[in-house]
Structures are given as structure tokens and as C-alpha cells.
Amino acid sequence: MASFDDRLDDAINRMMAGQDVSESDELRDLLAPARQLLETPVPAPPQRTARLRMNAALAAQRRRGLWGWLGLSGLPGLRPRRLIPAMALVATIVVLLLSNFALPGQWLYPVKQGTEAVMFLFRRTPAAQAAYYVQLADRRLTEMERLTATGRPVPARTLAQFQQAWAEAASIPGVDPQSLQRSAFEQSRRLQDLLPALPTDLQNQAKDALDALLRLAGVDFLTPTPTPTPTAALTSTPAPGVTPSPTPTPPQQGPPPESSPAHTMTPTPVVTVTSVFSAPTSTPTPTSADSAPPTPGASPAPSPSPDLPPFPTPTPASTPTPTRTPTPTPTATPHPSETPHETETPEPTPTSSSTPAPTPTRTPHPSHTPEPSHTPTPTPTRTPTRTHTPRATHTPEPTETAEPTETPHPTETPDDDKTKTPEPTHTPKPSETPDNDSASVIFFMLMA
Amino acid sequence: MQILLLALQASLREQSGRASSPDDAALVKRARKLDDEAWRIIFERHYPRLYSYIYYRVGDASVAEDLCGELFEKAVKNIHRFKSRDGGLAGWLTRIAQNLTYDYYRRRKARPSDPLELNESWLSGGDDPDRSLLNRESTDYLRRALQKLTPEQRDVILLRFIAQMRTSEVASIMGKTPGAIKALQHRALAALRREMEALGYHGLI
Known part of the structure; x- marks a missing residue:
């Protein structure tokens, strides 16, 4: 049942619509004044002035500019003056987004690099910074891929920036080694695929970069390019210890390495490890050379090395055996010189002769210690067997060294040595010798 | 006589249309694009009652006409702010008229409750x-x-x-x-x- 107010309102509505209203007594008293109101004459409104003003307002609105012309003046907030900052912001965002796809040589590329530099500022932790460097390297690699895919020249600067990014990433301490290794491996594969497409003048640089990446990833044997210094070392060293008899190598390398002969001796093993990271560091190893002369006995070591775990024996003992170790270490540049010595060492006399050259180096026994350090950091896992073994043997057989001189042919001895090699479980040492070099530290962590 | 007058008023009301007629939304849409025809329709549909309302509020035909002109100027400038929940186009326009009369009284430093001094020439x-x-x-x-x-x-x-x-x-x-x-x-x-x-x-x- 409708209330009285509702019925009154309904009656008024019907009255306003011109309909006949049957009034009940209760409504009549109220509908009378309502009818009076509705019958009140409505003033004839003079419309002219009001209409003119409305038309003028319409014309003014249309003149308000572009938005009015576009029919957008009615949209809320669409006022050109208000839109300027918004449009500038949108334009900036668009440019920044587009710059992400810019390639070297394009006008947006500097914007891209600027943005990268700014974004780096937001990376506070070393881990985040390292991750960002890896990301930057990935970007450079992608750029090179896109450039080669479209037949455009790859600027050397891009490749240099790629290398630089990795160098920075590897130099930051406290980085998650696994992720770094994974990224390095992944990018190394991409770089390897990209290699043939790169211009010839960049090939060497790219190979260097690839080599470094593989070393970072812990896959140094996959390196395609023999060119880099390490390879040279490899060849030399392996010859002696690894496969056949080192004899061949020694002669070849003998001469050139002579300058730093001492190294040849023991160092070789150590070098291998270190080389993986930084070739330069390896050089110090020479010190161990001292023992080298006695190496004759070492010759046997080579064979054992493979089976044995890494043993970075202390300086003293190491000296002798070093020669074999060389085999594994090949990578190290310095080795070359050493290898030769070794060969010599086999011959009793050589010791003496060799000693002269190496001796100088040995004296620095202290330096010896450093060598071991190299070894550990780099490729503890891989090299260990080779390099260390030799040393181990050394220690035990120092005496032999004397005798060995005759043994000239290390090859024979090897068998015996092998057995010995196991003994030299001194391995611990290597670990101690942590490198100051940050890169080597990272590797050590990786290995761990 | 009275019947004739009632019929006249009814036709006038019908002609002016109702505030919330269904095509108000379409009218507003066109009005936002400053469509002349849409504004003409809005003017003809709402002007008479808005004028009466203002006239009864201010009691002067010339003032009412002036305020009505101002009302439609404001409507043109602010049509983009119109929202259908504002009581329809009629309600929105009436609220503008109400504000204009308040402003008028404020300018005159008089209160809206002051006795109306109707200019009765039209009577x-x-x-x-x-x-x-x-x-x-x-x-x-x-x-x-x-x-x-x-x-x-x-x-x-x-x-x-x-x-x-x-x-x-x-x-x-x-x-x-x-x-x-x-x-x-x-x-x-x-x-x-x-x-x-x-x-x-x-x-x-």
C-alpha cells in the first residue's frame, strides 16, 4: 500500500502530464495549491540574448585549439597546457624503450648505453653488479649477433665492451660462481657460433674473448683457437708429461724459454692451473725450477700424474719432478722454457747445466710458494692430477734426481715414479696458496 | 478559458521535453563535440523551465535572461564534466542555475529568501x-x-x-x-x- 506522500506525488505527476485526476478528499486540499502553481502563467522567455551567448561560447570553445578542432575539447583533462609534461614523459619513455633495440651506429645507441650506465648505479650489491655486467655482456653479444645477421659490420668497440663487461664481472668478489659459470658457458657457445661470421680483423680478438670465457666457464679444453699464448704452452708441456716422452718438446722450447728457464722446471704444473685465469701470474712459478734439474726422476712422474690428484708439493721436493708436470700445465706460457730444461734434466749432466740457468730462479725459493698458489686457484679440479703428480714424485725422489741424471730418458722412469706419485698427497698446499688475483679467487670458488 | 490555458501549458511542456528523456545521453555525446544542432536542441528543451525557475528565484525578467545566458555559457564550457549520475542533463543544468542564483544574491548582498519583486509585465x-x-x-x-x-x-x-x-x-x-x-x-x-x-x-x- 502506497503511502500518502506517494499517492500525492503520483497525482501531481498525472496532473503535470495533463491527465485527469480523481481527487480523494484527503488529496484535494493539497492538490488545489499544486494546480494553482501549475496554472500560473509561465513567463515568455526572451531567448535571443541567451542563445547568442551560448553560440558565442560554442565558437570560443572551438577556437581553443587543436583539441577543439579534433573534437576532443570535451574530454576531461585534455588541455594542451596540461598535456605538455605528460607528452614529454610519454616521449621519454618511448625513446628509452626504443633505445633498447638500438644497435651500434644507430642514433639511439648512445641513449641505450647511457641508460645502461644509469641503471648500473642502482645495483648496490656486488652480486647485483656482477649480474648486471653479465647482462651487459649478453646485450653486446646480442648486438653482435644481430649485426652479423643483418650483414652489418661489427664494430671492434662492441666486442671490446663485451670483453670488458666479463672482465668486470669476474673481478667482483662475492659473486655466485655457478651462475657466473653458467652464463659464461652459455655466452661462450653463442660467441663460438658467431665467430665465423665476424670480420677477419676481429677474429683474433673474438677468439681471445672466447678463450677467456671458456676458462671462466671451466671448459678450457674446448677452446678452438690454439693461437693464444696458452696453447703454445700447452703443446710444449703436454709433450713431455702427457702422451709420449717430453723429449720432443724440450728441444723446441728450450731455446726461447731459456730466458726464463727456471720456470720450466717445476712451474709447468702449476702454471697450467693459473693459466686458466691469468696467464701473467703463471710466470712466477719459475722459482720452482730449482728442483727441475733433478727432474730426471721427475720424468716418471708424468705418467702417474694423470691418475693422481693434484698435489702442489712445497717448493723443495717439487723442484725435481716438475718436468713431468709440465705435461698437464701446457697452458702456461712460461712453460715452454721449462720443458726444455726438463729434457735436459733427464740427463744427469743437465742438472748441472740446467741448474745454472734455472738456479738463479730457484734461489728465490720463496717464490716457489707462489707457484703453488697459482695452481690451486685456477683449475684445481682439472689440472690437479697432472701438475701435482709430478711434484709429488719430486719430493720423494729428490735423491733420485741425482741418479736420474743418467736415466736421461725419463720415459722409463715414469713407471716407477707413477707408483711413487701417489705418495705425494701434499695436495693441501695448493689450496693454501690463494692468489691475490681476484679472478683466480673466483675460479677457486667455482671449483669448490 | 481555464481548460484552454491548461491545454496550452501541457503542449508547452511536451514541446520542451522532459529533462531525462532517453536521448539525453546521445545529446550530451554530441554536445561534447560542440555540435551546434545538439546544443540547439538542449537549449530549446531546457531553456523555458530554467528561465522560469531563475525568474521565480530572482524576480526580474532581465536578470533571469542574463543568468540564463550565463548558464548556457557555463554548460558549453563544462559539458565534459557532466556525469549521468548528476541527475541527468536537466538536473545538471538546474544545479548550475541554482548556483548562479546564489551567486547573484551574493553579489547583491541579499539573501535568496528576500521577498520576490516580480516584474509582472508578462502577466x-x-x-x-x-x-x-x-x-x-x-x-x-x-x-x-x-x-x-x-x-x-x-x-x-x-x-x-x-x-x-x-x-x-x-x-x-x-x-x-x-x-x-x-x-x-x-x-x-x-x-x-x-x-x-x-x-x-x-x-x-
């Missing part, structure tokens, strides 16, 4: 002396009785019967519920009748 009734007399008499009583009402009662009477708005539209403008407006309307009519009788008007049947 002449043309050549019909009877109609003219009727208009004068009833309008005079009505005007004086309206002054005796409370501002809310006067507002509801003006919006409902002079501006001829629906209860829901009045409710939207006055910020009340339709139920409250119906009750207020009831009280306002009762008060108006009482005041007119008190003034000695016996024409209410």
Missing part, C-alpha cells in the same frame, strides 16, 4: 482583461505565500512545479532521497495552502 494576459486579472491576483498571492515558506519548502515547490522536474531529479539536486522529497513536497503544499488562505485568497478549490 498582462494580452487582450483578455479577465485572464489578466486572474493572473495578477493568483500570482500575487502565490508570490507572497511562497515567501512565508522555509527555503527548503520553497526550493521544492520551485523545482517541482515551476522547473517541472521529477521527484528523483529534485532529490538529486537537493541531495535528498526521493522519499524525503515527497514528504517535503507534502509539507510544502500544505504550508502554501495555509499561507494563501491566511493571506485571504479563497480561489483554491
